[in-house]
Amino acid sequence: MTILENxxxxxxxxxxLEKASKGGLEKTLGVWDLIILGVGAIIGSGIFAVVGIxxxxxxxxxxxxAGPALIVSMVVAAIACVFSALCYSEFAAMIPVAGGAYxxxxxxxxxxxAWLVGWILMLEYVIAFIAVSCAWANYVMQFLKGFGHIxxxxxxxxxxxxxxDYRSAISTLTTQGVDYHSVIPxxxxxxxxxxxxxxxxxxxxxxxxxxxxxDSTKMAAFMVALKLGIIxxxxxxxxxxxxxxxxxxxxxxxxxxxxxxxxxxxxxYIGFDALATTAEECKNPQRDLPRGIIGSLLVTTIVYxxxxxxxxxxxxxxxxxxxxxxxxxxxxxxxxxLPGFWAKAVxxxxxxxxxAGLTSVLLVMQMAATRILYAMSRDNFLPESFQKLHPKFxxxxxxxxxxxxxSIFGTLTLNLDAAAALCNFGTFTSFIIVxxxxxxxxxxxxxxxxxxxxxxxxxxxxxGILSCGGLMIFSMVIAxxxxxxxxxxxxxxxxxxxxxxxxxxxxxxxxxxxKISKEVNNTKTxxxxxxx
Numbered sequence: 001m002t003i004l005e006n007x008x009x010x011x012x013x014x015x016x017l018e019k020a021s022k023g024g025l026e027k028t029l030g031v032w033d034l035i036i037l038g039v040g041a042i043i044g045s046g047i048f049a050v051v052g053i054x055x056x057x058x059x060x061x062x063x064x065x066a067g068p069a070l071i072v073s074m075v076v077a078a079i080a081c082v083f084s085a086l087c088y089s090e091f092a093a094m095i096p097v098a099g100g101a102y103x104x105x106x107x108x109x110x111x112x113x114a115w116l117v118g119w120i121l122m123l124e125y126v127i128a129f130i131a132v133s134c135a136w137a138n139y140v141m142q143f144l145k146g147f148g149h150i151x152x153x154x155x156x157x158x159x160x161x162x163x164x165d166y167r168s169a170i171s172t173l174t175t176q177g178v179d180y181h182s183v184i185p186x187x188x189x190x191x192x193x194x195x196x197x198x199x200x201x202x203x204x205x206x207x208x209x210x211x212x213x214x215d216s217t218k219m220a221a222f223m224v225a226l227k228l229g230i231i232x233x234x235x236x237x238x239x240x241x242x243x244x245x246x247x248x249x250x251x252x253x254x255x256x257x258x259x260x261x262x263x264x265x266x267x268x269y270i271g272f273d274a275l276a277t278t279a280e281e282c283k284n285p286q287r288d289l290p291r292g293i294i295g296s297l298l299v300t301t302i303v304y305x306x307x308x309x310x311x312x313x314x315x316x317x318x319x320x321x322x323x324x325x326x327x328x329x330x331x332x333x334x335x336x337x338l339p340g341f342w343a344k345a346v347x348x349x350x351x352x353x354x355x356a357g358l359t360s361v362l363l364v365m366q367m368a369a370t371r372i373l374y375a376m377s378r379d380n381f382l383p384e385s386f387q388k389l390h391p392k393f394x395x396x397x398x399x400x401x402x403x404x405x406x407s408i409f410g411t412l413t414l415n416l417d418a419a420a421a422l423c424n425f426g427t428f429t430s431f432i433i434v435x436x437x438x439x440x441x442x443x444x445x446x447x448x449x450x451x452x453x454x455x456x457x458x459x460x461x462x463x464g465i466l467s468c469g470g471l472m473i474f475s476m477v478i479a480x481x482x483x484x485x486x487x488x489x490x491x492x493x494x495x496x497x498x499x500x501x502x503x504x505x506x507x508x509x510x511x512x513x514x515k516i517s518k519e520v521n522n523t524k525t526x527x528x529x530x531x532x
Contacts, residue, residue: 008110031288038296040220040360041271052329054264066261068312069251073261083464084431089290093451096285099375100276108437119498124426125369130410136358137197143351161193169193206404223360230353241337242313263475274368286451425491428472435464
């Protein structure tokens with residue numbers, strides 16, 4: 001075969017299914033488990049981490065806020081998700097293997113495209129994991145401040161360099177007029193800063209996932225129930241304090257604010273696609289995966305719009321906002337309107353729900369990342385050691401540890417704003433490719449059984465491509481400043497790096513694996529001929 005033929009070599013879905021049946025991952029998930037994981041992954045990072053930036057804009061003014069039109073931004077983002085979710089559902093029911101969009105691309109666009117999609121998915125999930133762990137740390141520190149009269153000062157107000165990444169620590173100290181060289185310690189002349197709470201939660205999630213998917217789902221179910229109860233309390237309580245004047249002007253930054261808000265809040269919808277990566281651990285993937293994907297997206301969209309309505313109604317998001325609102329919008333906004341004792345008590349309850357919500361997001365993000373890497377290792381793109389399962393728990397423990405350790409290092413340098421934008425680029429790209437892949441497989445393999453079909457094909461997949469592509473291009477044109485520029489540059493640098501790794505390692509490893517497989521088959525054939 002020529003190099004071009006190898007690059008375009010597709011993996012037969014039947015071969016993928018056969019290999020998956022021998023994978024060894026334990027089948028423990030039902031439809032409710034999937035919905036719990038989906039809701040657990042989606043509800044959290046958006047409402048509790050980036051919704052403040054989407055509504056009010058970034059501190060440096062590089063990203064315009066949607067204002068009360070945030071509810072429109074959420075609907076736009078949800079519509080963009082729906083088309084992709086339907087495409088994911090068709091694939092997940094038709095080819096229920098670990099790897100999600102990576103596996104679907106291998107079956108339609110070929111080897112090189114599959115590697116790039118897998119590489120982009122690694123970016124999406126690992127960066128999301130890092131970003132949400134940083135948001136989790138922000139809320140934990142805010143929650144601890146409520147116990148300032150009980151806890152030691154070093155816990156409530158720790159040194160800046162112990163609860164921030166390097167850039168955020170420098171920015172905070174500079175804003176306060178403090179010489180950061182005199183505060184941040186150095187190792188061998190290099191300034192050192194670590195987000196310790198984020199590192200600790202990553203370590204906890206890693207250990208939990210190693211114990212098994214079913215135990216992780218039980219933990220996620222508890223977290224989901226807790227955070228939905230807290231969000232319900234926020235919505236019901238906030239309804240009594242809504243000021244209609246806060247909704248005027250409705251869209252202070254016009255269409256730019258609305259669509260930029262949709263791009264930012266899209267980070268909140270990452271999660272339903274993670275369900276596709278758990279296909280090999282589902283009891284009945286053909287039936288349950290489409291229900292889990294669409295059901296979780298429907299539930300979260302309703303919750304998101306209600307929160308946006310209340311949030312912008314009780315706190316004015318047009319013009320200048322308190323930086324605390326951007327860090328923890330739900331807790332800050334409700335504390336701003338409640339009187340006396342309740343102003344302190346209710347935000348504390350909300351912070352508990354936020355922490356629970358973000359914890360469930362972290363569970364699903366790391367689980368999705370490891371399952372994609374597991375599938376890529378099985379296809380000879382990564383070292384075979386990543387395929388090893390824990391002898392007791394039947395989980396890819398080496399991969400889980402690898403993702404956890406890399407993520408801890410990531411918290412040292414990556415802040416929430418840059419991470420969310422970078423993650424969105426990866427998400428949009430994978431969504432677009434899945435929509436394209438549906439159109440291709442309908443053409444090249446029309447007779448393959450499809451337990452679930454995207455309705456109105458090819459129009460829905462085309463709308464998915466246009467909506468996701470439009471939001472991504474719009475963000476590149478509208479967003480300004482160093483953070484936005486850095487995210488765009490890092491995304492393209494990541495793609496180039498992935499192409500180089502494939503050229504120097506993945507391509508040759510696949511050719512070697514093909515050669516070995518061919519020799520084994522020839523030997524087997526010769527033995528059969530001798531016996532006959």
